Structure formats: structure tokens, C-alpha cells
Amino acid sequence: MAAPMAPSMVPKEEEPSAVDLANNEAGTPADALYDKCAQRSQGTVFFQRDLSNMQVAETMAELTMLLQELCDRHLMKLMTFEGEPCWKLRSRAEADKLRRLTPDERLLYHHIDQVQAEGIWSKALRARTNVTQQVLTKCLKSLESKDLVQSVMSVKFPNRKMYLLKHLRPSEDIAGGPWQSEGDFDTALIETISGIVAQHIENETCIKVPGNWNDYERPDRTADMAQKKAQVQGIRDIEDAPAVKPYHQPRDPNSSKIVHKNNPQYPTSASVAEWLNSKEILRGKTVREDDMEQLLEMMVLDGRLEKISGTNYRTVLTAIDTKVYNGFVDAPCGNCPVFDLCGDEGEISARTCVYFGQWLETQSEEV
């Protein structure tokens, strides 16, 4: 691709006349050249030999003149590619808008055009163009109102307004990766994708085992022992004989549990990114390894994944479904909103505590 370079800025004093010129001279050789170029696919970059091959201009001097004219009328944009000059077409409507700009506006427009999708910070713009703050603000406003540029809040620097051309999509640097939209994290998207990714990683690293996977005959030794002892003693001692059989996992084939796979291939951010891109779940967007790493790291923080040695991830499994906290927070004090106000005596104390009352189902002292 041709890198957009600064066209040699020519002072455009004769701009109004140029506009008149363009209006009057429809069907001139310059227009013919423009039309020929417009037949090519959009966004084509023309080099000098391409243009001369179109056989509109007789001589090289004439071609240069025609191009100069087109440039003056903003129908063409001069660029350089590896030191060689080249041109790109603008639509007539756009050129029309450009023609109506004031010189200051045009100057700003060119600088904004240069940075393309990366955007440029208003302060940097001012530093480059040397215009006063008032002029800058005024011009940028008018450019925005003319639908030529847009302003985007940078993700990296949230208080910076970045300017770029209207038709461009802001780059990831300023608009954020696939997880962000309009500068903010797209919570719904992240939720969905992380669910899908979690399922994928679970399939990769875990295995679902039904309750009856190892269905051998289970001899009940403990019960035998207790029985024998009861026979000998005549009566069973409550202390040492198990009144109930020791608990065994139920062998219900429908109840299954998930265990870690033996020798799994632990996925990395690269492999998950590749998988996700191949599934084409994110329409129109591809996920880079960095983006995926960000998502996976977030899921680790979330407690859905755990990191195994450096770059590998796996699913977090818990063997017990019920969530156990600790002794402190399971008591009323651990979650008490007035814990810091609670004293040995006074209105808020253990004696008058309503939470203890609820928890123990007893009466607390009335204050």
C-alpha cells in the first residue's frame, strides 16, 4: 500500500478561482482523465506511467498540468510510494466539500488525513500546524460538522480526543481490541465469548465421567466387621461400630462428574485464538493472540480458568458444589454492616444484635 505522505503544500490563494474554473470547464481533459481513473476499482493508487497509459494527455508536461489541476480541485490526492509520486482519487462529493474549506481547515484536514486510522490528538495537531487554539477549535468543529473528520476518545489515554477521517475505522490502538466498542468494554460480548471459550477449554482439559464408570463389585468390609463384632458382643457399642455404611459415591449412571484429563494438551492463548477465529464466531473481527491473552487472563482472575505453568490454561474444577467460606464470614459478624460500630456494650453489641438473633433464632435484648 502507498503510505500517505504529505503532499507538497502549495498556498492556495487562487482557490476560489479554481472552483470557478472547475465549474465552468466540465468535460475538459482533466475531467476525462478523472473519469478514466474512476473506472478502476476504488482505492486504486495511480502511478505516473498508469496515468500516461490512459492516453488522455499528449505530453508529459500536459499530464503534469492536468494532474496539478486535479490536485488543485481536490479530486486527486498526491502521495508518494517509495519515493515515487503517486495519486489517489477522491470522490467528487468529497472534493466538493474540500473545496469549500478555509485554508486553515484544509491544513488541519491534511494533517488528520496523514495519520489515517491511528488518529491524531488535538494537541499534537496544534503543535504540528502552529495554529492558535481558537482557530483549531473552530476549524475542527466545522470539519466535524461537514462530516469530514470524526473524533474518538482514545482507549489508551481516556482524556485525549483523537481525530481521524470520517470514513475510517479507528485503529485498535485508540478504539481498543475486539472486546471494546465505542471505547468501552462490550460486556455482553465478553460474557458470551468467555462462555464459549470456557466450554472449549473444558472440553480440551477435562473429561466427564459418569457415576458408574468403574462398576466393580464392592465388598462391604466395614459393615462385615461391625456385624461380626455385634455378634460377638451381643450388643453394638455406639462408640466404635459405624451405625451407617461408609459413604460411597453413588453409582447413578446419570450423575456424572468432571475430572481433569490424563495428559491433556493444555491450550494456550495462541491456540484458543486460532480456534475462535476458525469458528468465525466474531463476525468480521479476528482475535489476535494478545486479545485472547487479555481475555484468558481476565477469566483467570474470574476464577473460571487457572494457569498452568506460564502460558497454559485449564478449567477450574471444584469437587464440592456447596461454596464454603470461612468461620468468620459464615457467622453474622463477618458480613455485619455495623461491625466497626459494634462495642462491648451500648446500642450495638453482641447482646442486642439482631443478626445473631436471626441466626440463632433467639431473642436479643431490646435497646
Added chain:
Amino acid sequence: MSYTQRETPVLAELCTFLVEDVYGELAARVYSVLARHGRQTLAAVARASYLNGRQIKYGLVILLQQHLVFHSGNDSQPTYYEIDWLNSYALVRLGKVTKLVEDRFGRKAANVMTNLLRLGHTRIADLKEAYFPTETDSDDDSDDGTVNGAGMKRKRGGGNEPNGSAKTNGVVNGDDVKPVVSGDHAHSGTMNGGPVEQSEQEHAEEDDGEIASVDELYEIIERLIQRGWVRTMTESQYLSPGDMHDMLQQETIDQDLGGQQPTGTKDKAVCHKNTLERKRNMRDKWLNVPRFSRRGKPDQDYSNPTKRVKINGANGYSSAGAASPEDKLVIRVNPEKIAVAMRTEQLVQLVEQRLGHVTAHIYQTMLRMLEANTARCYEEYPEPPTAGDEGGDNQIDPKNLVTARDVAKKISRDLDICEGLDPNAIVQITRKGHVRSANILSQPTDPSTLSMDEKTRIIDKHIQLLSEDPTHFVTWHSRAGFSQWHIEFEEIAKQLIQTEIENTISARKGTLGVKLIRALRKKGKLDERATCNAMMMSANDLRGIVNDLTVQGLVQTQEVPKVERREAKHSLHLIWYDRQRAREKLLHDTYKGMVRILQRIQFEREKVQPLLSKAERSDVVGNEEKWLSKGELDALRKWKEVQEKLSLQLFREDDLVATLRDFHGPLVSV
């Protein structure tokens, strides 16, 4: 406001409650004076309390007997008294200790342990006397135990007791000191340990808690000492950490530095290093196993060759009544070992939650094998790091290694070791059948029929699960014994602390709070935007949580001004998470929660006090149905329920305290 009028610090309050609960009002009154005023002489205690000298002395004797109070050495005058906070707090663990010992050594040992806990430090002869009273002495012995006997020397004590003047045993205020000889288990059903493993117990035979002979008692005591659960009592154990430091530093200066106060940095470093070494030596000496005269077969597996004196097989059994040379030995429970055992229990619980009960059981077996060689959870007096000496001490003591084969030998046959593993792994090992599409074995495997080799390999799979967990419960060491592992307790203890902090936050603020803490822990100090990026959330959803956690003291904030005028708008607002601070805050809150529970128990008891005194009347006890109305019985049952619930919660909070306080020294930075 004067110092004495300040609000009592929470731990002091908690410990005073515990002392009052266990040893009665007199001891608690003296204790609370020390708790409020700090290190005091006897005269100062008398000034600060309304008690007379006699009462204070009685109170102090109880406290000293139970090691709740340090005192400065006898040679320096006057003697200062100072509270031993750790031991005072340990009162809440009395029941737990019994349970831990019972799981490991059986009921008889638990019984001995209970008595040791009740009596404080004890001469072995007295313990023997309690179990097997000689006819002439028995009255004297048991009656002396109450308050009136305080401070008086036992007749049989001789002049040769290693400990000081006023510290004879047998003084428990108002409590019946006569040891429970059988049946009575101090631990109620409230302990939350795992199932009692018959196979784990040392005694395979029927174990009903009745100690049959003196020899058996001695054997139990000796085993407890060997395993480090009980240690011999020496004078130096009464020195407070400060006194001990002064004494040993002085000794270092006298011996190593020629009596010169260290001035240069080099001298100071030497002094510091040698003082620490002396502290370690002194502490290790406490654990030395004394020579027992009667011995069965020598039991070398559990003796610790470097630290403990090896015991040679000596002569056979002497008759039960005769005095043995070790009778004069004074022994007490070793509190450091209790923490080690509690750590084992908690790790096992954590593994059970993460990886299931079979893996947890295997881990328990590994941990208990190591327990015998683990004297304490962490080194309190670590060797100061010397420059340029990195990587030299990577050598792991072979006593701290455990192999899969060892576990396979020890593991109970009733345990279905195939559970909790990938069926493919089982097939790979047994080479029988295959795994069908629904992950069902085509040829079921009965784990009790497996060969030792197969068993080892299956257990190795479980251990691999342990090592792969992000907590890294075990770490691979070598291929010896199929696979040899060691356990990095340091790191795991940190992880345990982190887990508890996360649990707390999770209960209060849900997963979002935990996520925030984890993000901060991983990334360090963050401003709002960076926090949002790490958590992939918008700032609005986050602010409330950040605020709440900051108020609770779990998240720290910092403001860095960017311009000279420190405008809020132009400042960086950072938040970060400091594990040590969160740990201290949580510990403090937990202490406070425990105080509240004790206060609530007291309040609930007050409410039913008239009924309780009625129920405790000697004619009513045993005949409750006859003398109490239905309403009264219901109220009684309700009170018991409430008490049990509150006590259970208290013990669980104690577990949390153990994790936060006992398993790891102060954490440095994040």
C-alpha cells in the same frame, strides 16, 4: 485519657474471656490486669487491681501453671510478669488438640493429652499418680488440686524440680483437676475434621481409651514426646521473647565478641546471627527426647537423628508401682506441633474441595508421614540472608520427602483409589479392557485387587493432580520410590492465607470483589483505567466495589500528585492490595468476631441461667424428664443447640486464625 481507660485491644479481650471461661474469675482478674497494663511486677499488679496479695499470687500460680504468663528469670529482681499471648489464645483449641491427637495416635493418647492440657505442665509421676493412684497418696493428690493447694510443694516433689518456686502443678481454679481417666472426650461433636481413620491410628487393636498399665502410659508419653507433641519443660520456656532475646544476646556478646558491645555493622551482623542461632538451639533443645529407662523395641523411624537423642534399647519392664528415673521429668504440650497438625487438616480440606476426597485422603497420608519430622510450621528465627550465598542451601532434607510407594503401603484398603481420575489413566495402568465412548470402563477394576505396583502408579496419578494444581500442593523431587515428592509449605501457607482473604471477600462482595483483589495482586498498583483494562469492565461497575473494599481495609489507596498544587483532578489515584495488611486486618476482625461470639454465649447463658442452675442440681441431673416441665426441657434443648452452634462457629473462626497467623511468618510486601 489515661492508658488504663483506653478501649481494650481485641486480642486482650478475647484472651481474658477465654481465661475466665476456663480458669474462673480469679485468674481472669489477674490476667486482665496484665493484659491491660503489660509487663508488670507483682507489686504493680497489686496496685492496679482490687485484689490482695494472696489472691493475686493464687491467680498467678494458675496462669503460670498453664503457661499463660511469662516471668523474667529468678536471678533478676524483681520478677516481671508478662502475658504469653499465643498460649493464652491456644485455650480455644483445647478440644481441637484432643481430636488431632486421637486421629493420629488413638484414643488413649488423646486421653493423656487432654489431661496434660488440663493440668498445664506436669511431672510424669503426677500423671501416673492420676491414672494409677497408690492407695495412701490418692486422697492427698486429688484434693490438693483445688485452690487451697496452690503454691505448696508436693510432698513427693523433692527439691529437684527443674522449674521455679511457685509453680507446682495441680491448680485449676474451681475446676475439677482430677484427670478424666476414661471415656470422657473433651472434644464434643463439633469438630469438623475428616472421618476418623481407623487405619491411621497407631494401635491396630481395639482402642477404647482405657489405659491398662503404667507401662502403657509411659509408652504413650514417650511416643508423644518423640513425635514432638509433648516436650519437656524447662525454666527457659518461661522467659518472654524479650527476656530471652536479652539473655541470649548478652551471652553472644560475652562469648563471641569478648564482652564488647558490637559497634560496627560487621560485629552487629555477627551478634545478630549468633543470637538467632542460640535461640534456635535453645528451642531445639526443648524438643530433645529424654532417655526413657524402659523400652520395648527400638523405634528408630520417628526419632530425629540431628535434633533428638537417639534412644537405645535399654532394660525391660520394671514393675508398675516402682518409681522410674523419668518420673521427675516435667512435661507439657508443645503448641508448635498443634499448629503443624492444624495445617495438615486445613490443607486436606482444601484439597478435598478442589480435587475430591480420594486425592485429599492421599494428601493426608503424605502430610501425616511428614508431620513426625516437622517440628513447626515456619522458622521463627531464620538465618539472616548472607550476600552471595544463593542456591547453596537447595538441599532438601530427605526426611521431608515422601514417595508414592510409601503412600501406597500406608493407604487403607477400603479407599477406592481409582475414584477421581480419568478412566483412560486407569486403563493405561491396569492394561485391562478399554474405555468405552461414554467414558465407562469395559472391564471394571476393583481397587482392592490391584498389585502394589499398580497401586503405586495410580497414587502417583493422584499426586500429579496435586502437583499440577496452581497451589502446587506437592513438588516433584526425584524418581526414588516410583516418584518422590516434597511439600513447599512456605508457598502453600501464603496461598492458604490468600484463599481465606478471597473467601472473605467473596462472601461479602461476590466474585467481582475477588476478581478485583486478584487483578491488583497480579498487577500491583493500578489506576482506575488500568484496573478496568485488567478486569475488562467499565469503571462505573467497579467504583462501588473498590470503595467498599477500601473502607473495609482490604484495598489500599494512594494519591500521587502530578502538579505542584495537589489538585485532585491532576493526581494519580492508585489502588493496590497488600496481602500482609489484608491478613492483619482480617485476623483482627476475626478476633473481634470471636469476642462477639463469646459475649453472645454469655448472654444466651444468662437468659437461661435460672433454668441451668435448676438442671444442674444433683437431684435433677439424670432425672431431667421427671423434674423439669416440657417448656423447660425445650428451653434447655434450645440452649444446647445455640451453644453448640456458637461454639462450632468459634472453632471455625479459630481455624481461620490458624491459617492467618500460625502457618507463616510476617509476609514481606506483596
